[in-house]
Amino acid sequence: MSLFPAFLKLKKRRCLVVGAGEIAWSKITSLLDAEAAVHVIATEARDEVHVLAAQGRIHLELRAYRPDDVAGNFLVIAATDEMAVNASVYRDAEERNILCNAVDDPPNCDFYFxxxxxxxxxxxxxxxxxxxxxxxxxxxxxxxxxxPLDLGPWLKDLGQLRREVLQLYPAGDDRKRLLHTLAHREVCGSEHCPSRKLAFAARPAIEDQPAALNGQR
Ligand SMILES: C[C@@]1(CC(=O)O)C2=NC(=C\c3[nH]c(c(CCC(=O)O)c3CC(=O)O)Cc3[nH]c(c(CC(=O)O)c3CCC(=O)O)/C=C3\N/C(=C\2)[C@@H](CCC(=O)O)[C@]3(C)CC(=O)O)/[C@H]1CCC(=O)O
Ligand SMILES: NC(=O)c1ccc[n+]([C@@H]2O[C@H](COP(=O)([O-])OP(=O)(O)OC[C@H]3O[C@@H](n4cnc5c(N)ncnc54)[C@H](O)[C@@H]3O)[C@@H](O)[C@H]2O)c1
Structure with a gap:
């Protein structure tokens, strides 16, 4: 069986992590990177988790897991050091059709990290x-x-330039070719950026521009 590859948008989605140790910590931080609304339930939490809770960045409850805890969550991660607890978190989530990963326990995972x-x-x-x-x-x-280490900022600039190109050029092979060319070049935010100049050199006449917004590829 092959896995379905997807990238989830978790912004503001309520996600539960059960456990607050080393492994849970790595899951909590990646959920926060995705701007999820993170709830953590654990009998004990490592210091970093307490700090996040004190900063209001997560909601932390220091107590043992209970079956109803999974209700209302979009995603659940079971990361305690008790395999049996992780397995029951999975079962409780499964009953409610909530996606769950019990760390390092493939039969009790709907998805893998x-x-x-x-x-x-x-x-x-x-x-x-x-x-x-x-x-x-x-x-x-x-x-x-x-x-390269600077791929992140480069991609930001490339993304901005792409949005401008999508606004200005009609959909079609020429636009597609231009976008592929830009993906091979240095791009920066400056208006003097040679790639920006290249992109706008063949700008279509004003009367052609509404076609650029027709959404075709
Ligand atoms: C990718 C990564 C992400 C993450 O964990 O966030 C991840 N495991 C990582 C590391 C790692 N995990 C293990 C070792 C020891 C060497 C080894 O066993 O090979 C190492 C390496 C190390 O630590 O040296 C042990 C281990 N892992 C699983 C089992 C259970 C089993 O196989 O039955 C056991 C045996 C436990 C035991 O000993 O009993 C199961 C899973 N681990 C997964 C993910 C999912 C499938 C990923 C895939 O598609 O391959 C899956 C199925 C479920 C899940 O947890 O989502 C992270 C890389 C972090 C990085 O990039 O550095
Ligand atoms: N730490 C590692 O490097 C590592 C590596 C691979 C796999 N693992 C596995 O991942 C799991 C978690 O490891 P860890 O290092 O984060 O463990 P940990 O001991 O640091 O943390 C365990 C957490 O689970 C919580 N917990 C235990 N029972 C609970 C319950 N009934 N309800 C709520 N919370 C409960 C504890 O309070 C604690 O916060 C373990 O199964 C471990 O074998 C750990």
Missing amino acids: GSIVRRGDLQVVISTNGESPALAQRLRREIDALL
Whole structure:
């Protein structure tokens, strides 16, 4: 069975993490990166988790997990050090059709975490479908060493330039070719950026411009 690859928008979605130790911490921070509304339930929490709670960035309840805790969540992560607790979190979520990952426990996962190389909005995520997390980690290191460190800011500028091109040029092969050309070039935010000049050199006449907004590829 192959896994369905997708990137979730979790902004403001209520997500529950059960457990507040080392593994839970890494899940909590990646949920916060996605601007999820993070709720944490754990009998004890490491200091960093207390700090996030004191800053109002997460909602923390220091107590043992109860079956009803999963209700109302979009996503649940079971990251306690008790396999049996993680498994019951999964069962409770499954009953309510809520997606759940019980860490390191494939039968009790609706989705797996990947190994991630990140540069701003660019994420290269590696999954081996659970066959070898060690291989996923090795490939992460190798890809990380290959990708320039400034890809994040470059991608921001490229994205801005692309939006401008989409507004100005009608959909079609010429626009597509231009966007592929730009993806190979240095791009910066400056109005004097050579790529920006290249992009606007062939700007269509004003009367052609409404066609640019017709949404075709
Ligand atoms: C990618 C990463 C993301 C993350 O965890 O956030 C991740 N595991 C990572 C590391 C890692 N995990 C393990 C080792 C020891 C070496 C080894 O066992 O190979 C190492 C490497 C190390 O730590 O050295 C042990 C392990 N992992 C799982 C089992 C259970 C089993 O296989 O049955 C066991 C045995 C436990 C035991 O010993 O009993 C299961 C899962 N681990 C997954 C994800 C999912 C599938 C990912 C995939 O598609 O490959 C899946 C299925 C479920 C899930 O948890 O989502 C993260 C990379 C972080 C990074 O990039 O550095
Ligand atoms: N730490 C690692 O490097 C590592 C690596 C791979 C796998 N794991 C696995 O991941 C799991 C979590 O590891 P960890 O290091 O984060 O553990 P941890 O001991 O640091 O944290 C466990 C957390 O679970 C909470 N907890 C336990 N029972 C609970 C309950 N009934 N209700 C609510 N909260 C409860 C504890 O209060 C604590 O916050 C373990 O199964 C571990 O084997 C850990």
